[in-house]
Amino acid sequence: AQSVTQLDSHVSVSEGTPVLLRCNYSSSYSPSLFWYVQHPNKGLQLLLKYTSAATLVKGINGFEAEFKKSETSFHLTKPSAHMSDAAEYFCVVSDQTGANNLFFGTGTRLTVIP
């Protein structure tokens, strides 16, 4: 079975400071992992994805994530937060079967303080 755990339901940072959103995964095989962002009352936007290539994955809007097999982690980072980064962030794992279903974490709400 595959699942992800987002360790923080809410993270608050000041504008211009680094962002760290934590995610641990559980999978019986080499996983495909994703980070999605959802702005208030909006749909889901893919930030980045890991599919067994380079362990450091760069995404849109300056975000990146590092796949660490030894720690079963896939934390999302950004060097400097912007006000527009305030949103809900979801760590996601794919089951990689024929259905390719996605399993979402419970989400982390990022607040950026001016």
Add this chain to the structure above:
Amino acid sequence: DTAVSQTPKYLVTQMGNDKSIKCEQNLGHDTMYWYKQDSKKFLKIMFSYNNKELIINETVPNRFSPKSPDKAHLNLHINSLELGDSAVYFCASSQWNGYTFGSGTRLTVV
């Protein structure tokens, strides 16, 4: 050119009614899905369809029925709506190279 489009965007209806949400994708993807996002923002798979065949049906009440007239469409019918059905429903499609989500349908049952 919207890749995955859902209609309607908002739907308010009374308990006991029957309603449908439509989804269409123009990406040529083989697999389509319905996901439900509850009031706590948790997203969960409801159905997957691959080439018009139902692949997986999670523990979803049989009041919910997906219907796929062709590979590009996956509609969601809901009978006898209940208050607990209030949520945002996302349609999605996928191919080997990635997933695309629709913008969601906010269903409110009153």
